[in-house]
Amino acid sequence: xxxxxxxxxxxxxxxxxxxxxxxxxxxxxxxxxxxxxxxxxxxxxxxxxxxxxxxxxxxxxxxxxxxxxxxxxxxxxxxxxxxxxxxxxxxxxxxxxxxxxxxxxxxx
Amino acid sequence: xxxxxxxxxxxxxxxxxxxxxxxxxxxxxxxxxxxxxxxxxxxxxxxxxxxxxxxxxxxxxxxxxxxxxxxxxxxxxxxxxxxxxxxxxxxxxxxxxxxxxxxxxxxxxxxxxxxx
Numbered sequence: 001x002x003x004x005x006x007x008x009x010x011x012x013x014x015x016x017x018x019x020x021x022x023x024x025x026x027x028x029x030x031x032x033x034x035x036x037x038x039x040x041x042x043x044x045x046x047x048x049x050x051x052x053x054x055x056x057x058x059x060x061x062x063x064x065x066x067x068x069x070x071x072x073x074x075x076x077x078x079x080x081x082x083x084x085x086x087x088x089x090x091x092x093x094x095x096x097x098x099x100x101x102x103x104x105x106x107x108x
Numbered sequence: 109x110x111x112x113x114x115x116x117x118x119x120x121x122x123x124x125x126x127x128x129x130x131x132x133x134x135x136x137x138x139x140x141x142x143x144x145x146x147x148x149x150x151x152x153x154x155x156x157x158x159x160x161x162x163x164x165x166x167x168x169x170x171x172x173x174x175x176x177x178x179x180x181x182x183x184x185x186x187x188x189x190x191x192x193x194x195x196x197x198x199x200x201x202x203x204x205x206x207x208x209x210x211x212x213x214x215x216x217x218x219x220x221x222x223x224x
Contacts, residue, residue, distance in 0.1 A: 034210045036153075043203055043214035044153065055212055087153055091209035095167040099153040 002027055002093045006086075006100035012108040015078050021103045023071040023088035032092035035064055035073045038102075039084045047086075048073065075105075083107050110134040110213045112204045117218030124194050124222070130187040130204030130215060138162070138182035141208035144189050146200035147217075154200075157189065158208040172198075194222045 003026040013019045023033070031051035036044035046055045048064035051071060061076040075082055088100040116128040128144070143158040157178035159166040166178050177190045187204055199222045206213040 032209070036211075043217055044211070045214075046210060046212045049210040049212075089153070089210075094209070095155075095158070096169050097155045097209065099155075101152045 001096060002029060002090050002098050004088055004090055004098050004100035006088055006103045008103060009101070010104045010106060012106050013078055014108045015080060017078055017108075019075040019078055019082075019105055021073040021075075021086055021105070023066075023073070023100050025069045025071075025090055027093065028068045029090040029092035031067045032090060033064075033066070033071050034089045034091065035062075036087045036089065037082075037084045038087065044087065078105075080107075110206070112206065112213060112215035114202065114204045114215045114218035117202065117220045119221045119223065120194055121224050122194060122196055122222055125190070125192045126194065126220060128189040128191065128202055128204075128218060128220070132185045132187070132204075132206075135206065135213075137180065137185045137187065140206050142178075142180060142187045143205045143208050143211065144178060144187075145203045145205050145211065145214075146198075146220075147203070148197075148200040151200075156202070159187070160208075191220070194220075196222050198222050 005024045007022045033051045035048040038044040052064045063074045085102045091097045111133045113131045144156040157168040159178045175193045179188045201217040203217045204215040205211040
């Protein structure tokens with residue numbers, strides 16, 4: 001099973017600033033990686049797939065990069081609605097697809 | 109508009125059974141792999157099972173093999189998860205999800221609580 005590890009666990013950033021979230025895979029997942037945003041009491045929302053492709057309707061301030069075992073989600077200028085928990089997920093080595101433990105993005 | 113609506117969750121004793129259902133609208137279920145993903149309170153998301161478009165191929169996470177079974181009825185545009193021999197650690201919100209790799213449509217989830 002491919003283990004996904006996210007860092008940091010919590011990130012405190014002020015609105016308007018840039019946020020950088022990291023995700024590491026225990027083995028190569030090529031670019032078969034997705035990012036999700038989850039707000040309290042809601043289902044996750046797909047932001048990014050294939051490591052860098054934004055899903056339909058996702059604002060351009062969200063960008064993804066990386067390949068192999070190291071990945072990054074960048075939010076270029078944080079809006080109030082962006083404070084949430086973010087998960088990465090690999091779908092290269094399945095079953096099972098596996099998720100990271102999440103990064104909580106909180107307002108500074 | 110795509111909608112996935114789960115039902116069937118609730119409180120059950122350890123060793124008990126539940127059957128979750130997911131009713132799909134705004135999409136033709138037979139065109140897609142479908143999955144169940146769960147999330148225990150305060151925990152990460154965990155893929156549980158998936159099933160191919162025609163139902164002839166299915167996979168389950170090791171922790172539920174032999175206890176849970178995913179199935180589908182394309183004529184009813186519905187997905188199911190039969191859960192037997194439930195354990196306390198199965199307590200979670202269970203989401204019905206479109207796809208088997210990246211998941212771009214999620215239901216609102218149904219809570220399963222396993223407790224005596």
